[in-house]
Amino acid sequence: MILALAGGVGGAKLANGLAHLLPPGELTIIVNTGDDFEHLGLHIAPDLDSVCYALAGRNDVARGWGLAGESWAFMDALKGLGGADWFNLGDRDLATHMLRTEGLKTQSLSAVTAHLANAMGIVHKVAPMSDQPVRSIVATDIGELPFQHYFVRHQGQPAFRGIRFEGMESARPSPAFIAALDDPSLRAIILCPSNPWLSIAPILAVPGVRERIAARTVPLVAASPFLGGQAVKGPAAKIMREIGLTPDAQGLIHHYGDLLDGLVVQTGEGAPSAEMPILETNILIPDVDSQTRLAAEVVAFAERLRHG
């Protein structure tokens, strides 16, 4: 069994590769919910949606987020009526948010996510990091900003100073997260190539998770989101520099510390001086074939670390 921790679009790509590689029952994908928020009365869970849309093959590859074949009549009408237009809600995407919001009135986020994933034809287990609401708050040079205000409204432009997670003290890992961490057949934990601060940090900050991971008997491998000193997508490289780290293998090793057993980076971009086992390969995975190829390489790398 493989446990993958994922955030948004970047993480969803490797998660999708793992889903194509592994049979149902041998993969659990735990997704960041720190960027969930309430907007226009809807419970929006951008990372859960990015992962589910990717696994369902419904994600828009060209735009890089949301659903393929999306339309924007709702947003157009909303703007016309003077409604908040800083967060784009596609007509089809709205159905997901609406059903989630309705479901949450009587069910846990885990149950609602399982229901939606099933309705999308997803056969693997996808679950939130926690069923309790956690909200990422980003400290920036213009003050604290709720995550989506930092990320979407301000387009990640304010300088990153840190992040805290409102509600985390009352959060518990979701049942699927606990089950995967405690599963005797667990073979590896994989950090998908998601933003280390915005996507992975909230998952690791759920009370009890760090301790469980520290006590693990299987390798933990991270896939780098950096390539040529840039993030494949999003503000991760900018944040690394704002924090005083380099957006590369060395910076990731410094950031994750002894959490990692191995690191997967772009060919030619390893950190020769580090004692960390490193797999160099092509980490650009724009399509299902390359995603499945990288997933197979990452799993084999972890297997070697487990038996080495």
Added chain:
Amino acid sequence: MILALAGGVGGAKLANGLAHLLPPGELTIIVNTGDDFEHLGLHIAPDLDSVCYALAGRNDVARGWGLAGESWAFMDALKGLGGADWFNLGDRDLATHMLRTEGLKTQSLSAVTAHLANAMGIVHKVAPMSDQPVRSIVATDIGELPFQHYFVRHQGQPAFRGIRFEGMESARPSPAFIAALDDPSLRAIILCPSNPWLSIAPILAVPGVRERIAARTVPLVAASPFLGGQAVKGPAAKIMREIGLTPDAQGLIHHYGDLLDGLVVQTGEGAPSAEMPILETNILIPDVDSQTRLAAEVVAFAERLRHG
């Protein structure tokens, strides 16, 4: 000042004629909210929307309800995810419901309606019959049904036995309704050609309204929704027959009793034996010109009754 009481699509047509006829400040349109309901977490107010969409010139004339140029990507996605699909929500229409639902968290339905109407460019006063929630429950041969289940889900096919209004005991007329009824410059009250039971009855049932109307010093005139023994639209004629009345002038006079000072019916369809003043004219008003023409005739008829 003219006070018009209106329900859905039929009533919206004469209301739109009055809006084209009268200057802002000389017309108040009070709209039925008994068919409001909560659906997928949204507060849906079908009659307020029908009136506002008509006055804004945004209504779909061919389909007979909703917005012109509407698209249905949301419904398509909702069906694909197994969501409730018996009530059609257009992509653009959703923006109205979403903003109303959000607004109601902090404001009255009157305030939210004024805001939406203003955003649609409507210059006349449109207000709900009450700011308190009232829900029409229809008694039928298959049992009691919430209004939209009777009207949309069962397409008005169960036999009508009666109607009651949940929450009415706690309802008060909206501020605009009271202001219009108490306005010393009020010249007439007009019942738009809406369904007498489903649309007009709830408005008249708001506590205090019957008494205020009984004490009026201005004429109350009803425009018939019937033509050739049929309703122009909807189940009004079927309901008349199920209640034991004829869907015509005689039936309306019997139904409204001494509430009326005058009745406007289709040419050649008056009730010669009645003592009620009757205006016969063409009540088919599919476009703005005919709506304005009928509005002018109805207002002139009421003026004659006032001075006669």
